[in-house]
Every structure is written in structure tokens, then in C-alpha cells.
Amino acid sequence: MKKTFDEIRENIPVTGDTVAAIMRQPVVLPPDFRVNEAIERIRQVGLPDTQMNNCYVVGEEYTLLGLVSLRALLVTRGGVRLKDAMAHPFITLQPEDDQELAAQLMQEYDLLELPVVDGDNRLVGVVTADDAMEVLQEEATEDMERMAAMMPSEAPYLERPVVWVFLSRIPWLLLLMISATFTGGIIAHFEDALAAQVALTAFIPMLMDTGGNCGSQSSVTVIRGLSLGELSFSSWPRVLWKELRTGALCALALAAVNYLRLLVFSGVGQGVAATVSLTLAVTVVLADLIGCSLPILARRLGFDPAVMASPFITTLVDAVSLLTYFRLASWLLGL
Known part of the structure; x- marks a missing residue:
């Protein structure tokens, strides 16, 4: 029996700092849709997130075939089918990839989004530039805390208990003293x-x-x-x-x-x-x-x-x- 998109995503483990923990649900469209049909579908269901700029063309079992940007939909003739208007993504992520890798790839190739596929090339999510910025900010904060000989924390400074701050600093201070x-x-x-x-x-x-x-x-x-x-x-x-x-x-x-x-x-x-x-x-x-x-x-x-x-x-x-x-x-x- 054909699986739904939610059923495919349910089998993806979400652990630690992996891409699976930050990926969002993408807009998916069939390849035989015409451009005007795709625009109408987007009007009906809307975009899951305002940061998204692409719609993803998928085949059977949500196999990723290509992507088409919102801009491309607006400038392409309405009768053109998506399979003829789509572009092929040259970079994809795996759900188990590190979040920092996603941010690095988006920065290196100047991308606003990256699709996430499983081992069978089925689309399971998308990572946006907004997600990448948050990852880079968190990584920079962790690096600064480690370079200052502190254990990293994701909580804001004023929300951290004094005891936790003490425990994050004392191991390194003891090491430096010794x-x-x-x-x-x-x-x-x-x-x-x-x-x-x-x-x-x-x-x-x-x-x-x-x-x-x-x-x-x-x-x-x-x-x-x-x-x-x-x-x-x-x-x-x-x-x-x-x-x-x-x-x-x-x-x-x-x-x-x-x-x-x-x-x-x-x-x-x-x-x-x-x-x-x-x-x-x-x-x-x-x-x-x-x-x-x-x-x-x-x-x-x-x-x-x-x-x-x-x-x-x-x-x-x-x-x-x-x-x-x-x-x-x-x-x-x-x-």
C-alpha cells in the first residue's frame, strides 16, 4: 500500500543535532501538474512557512524528481507541465546529516533551501536559510563558550541556574589550575x-x-x-x-x-x-x-x-x- 507523506516522515529518527531535528514540511506537487494548476494548489493550501521559496516535484512514494521556485512559477507560461519547468537539485541532505553540514552547504553554494531525502531518495523535508542561521548562531555560541573553557549551554544566560553555571566552569578551572x-x-x-x-x-x-x-x-x-x-x-x-x-x-x-x-x-x-x-x-x-x-x-x-x-x-x-x-x-x- 502506498505510504502517505506523514507515514514516511514518522520512520525518520529525530536525534541530537541532525538535520531531521530542524527540517520543515515542503510543498510537494506531481510532475504532470501544469504551472497554472500548481499556482492554484499553492493558493488553496498555502505555504507551510514564509521562509520557503521552492516547491518540490515528486513521483511515486514521494521520490524527489526536481524543484521549481515560486519565481519560476510566476514567469513560466501556465500551460507548461512541471516536469518540463523543474530544475534538478544538485545537492541534497540526509536526515542523519549534521545540522552544521547543512549550514555550510547553504553558505558555500549560496542556497536558500536544501531538500532532505532518505536512502530511497524520497523527499522527507526541507531545510531553509532561516534554519541555517539559527544553527550557525548556536554553533558560534558553543565554540565561544568552549574556547573560554566552559561547557556549552543552549539556555540564555539569565535563565541558567547559578549552580549550572558553576558546574559548567569548574571542571575547566580545575584542569587549568592543575x-x-x-x-x-x-x-x-x-x-x-x-x-x-x-x-x-x-x-x-x-x-x-x-x-x-x-x-x-x-x-x-x-x-x-x-x-x-x-x-x-x-x-x-x-x-x-x-x-x-x-x-x-x-x-x-x-x-x-x-x-x-x-x-x-x-x-x-x-x-x-x-x-x-x-x-x-x-x-x-x-x-x-x-x-x-x-x-x-x-x-x-x-x-x-x-x-x-x-x-x-x-x-x-x-x-x-x-x-x-x-x-x-x-x-x-x-x-
Whole structure:
């Protein structure tokens, strides 16, 4: 027995952030309808949603044959059959596809709608540009919360209970606090060097902050590229090469300005100024490379790249900057 459209949709599982959770009911028309008949049908039943711009031509069992836009219906002669006026969709979605994929495809191909079909090419729904905008907004909010070392939430800020906000923040704060023991251990290991050259202590915050900022800039750029589908694991060598050159230019500029600043305003010797500036240059380059690599590796391993942005990049860059600093100080200053 022929299934109705609602019966076909009932068999589609709606889970999580899949396309099935946001798809809308489309306007369906038979292929032998003439244009004037299609317009009359739309007048009678109306559009399920004001955001829709297409009607979908379906065959037996709602098999998708093509689509015709409302504009095409208005400018095409009334006696033309839909099978002769329709266009063939070159992109379709599956109900189990991720919502973010739908938003990416609509953005990439400048589409206002995307049809959703099941494994038998039966039309089960449609995703509109309005749906895609909501998905992108939610994804951007989640990424921002993860990059700020928070668990994401879909509830508005003022509606979230204080306890929930606490529980969303404390795991990452604990992780960051514990990871700080690594940097503390590095400083403790080089206590003799710091005692011999006390001036070195004053520049530790600047080196760690600058390295963290560079790593964050690099990671945010890469995470955006991954979210938009511009980058993949195969892009890693090109990303590394680009960030290496970018980091080198930033390192030269920052190190030169810092060297002159220390000599003119800080009153330290040339040895300390050179050590701090050289450490700054090395830290900036390494931070850029770490910041661009971790999100790509995270995506490759199946994790959310945004999760890597704050705690892990911060910990690694801090440790690298301190190790570089004390090694160079021991070498250049003979500590």
C-alpha cells in the first residue's frame, strides 16, 4: 500500500543535532501538474512557512524528481507541465546529516533551501536559510563558550541556574589550575638561575601572555576554517607553512620593539635584553605552530577543535615559553 507523506516522515529518527531535528514540511506537487494548476494548489493550501521559496516535484512514494521556485512559477507560461519547468537539485541532505553540514552547504553554494531525502531518495523535508542561521548562531555560541573553557549551554544566560553555571566552569578551572603545576615545576627547577639574575623574573608574565595571545590568534583562525569547511587534515602542511611565516614576521617585529624598549626604558643590560627578546621571538613562532596544529589534530581524532583552544594551548605555550626562556638564559648569560 502506498505510504502517505506523514507515514514516511514518522520512520525518520529525530536525534541530537541532525538535520531531521530542524527540517520543515515542503510543498510537494506531481510532475504532470501544469504551472497554472500548481499556482492554484499553492493558493488553496498555502505555504507551510514564509521562509520557503521552492516547491518540490515528486513521483511515486514521494521520490524527489526536481524543484521549481515560486519565481519560476510566476514567469513560466501556465500551460507548461512541471516536469518540463523543474530544475534538478544538485545537492541534497540526509536526515542523519549534521545540522552544521547543512549550514555550510547553504553558505558555500549560496542556497536558500536544501531538500532532505532518505536512502530511497524520497523527499522527507526541507531545510531553509532561516534554519541555517539559527544553527550557525548556536554553533558560534558553543565554540565561544568552549574556547573560554566552559561547557556549552543552549539556555540564555539569565535563565541558567547559578549552580549550572558553576558546574559548567569548574571542571575547566580545575584542569587549568592543575596544569599550572607544570609551569610552576619549570620555574622551581630553574630557581638557581633566577637567583643569579633576578631581573629575569620580571619578564616571565610578558613572555607567557604574549605566547598565549599568539597561540589563541592562530587557533581561532584555524577553528573558523575548520568550521566553514575551508580546512581539513590534509591542509595541515600548508597551514603550518603559512603560520610559520606569519609567526616569523610577528616574532621579528615584537622582538625588535621589545629589545629597544628594554634598553631604553628598563635599564637592563644588553645580555638580559637579548635573552628576553630572543625568547619572545622563539615563543611567538612556536605558539603560532601549536595554536594551528592542535585544532586540526583534534578534528582528526574526532574531538571538537574548540575544546583545544583554551586549556591545552595555554598550558603548552606557557611551558614552551618558560623552557625556552631559561635555556636561552643559561646559554647566553652563563647561568
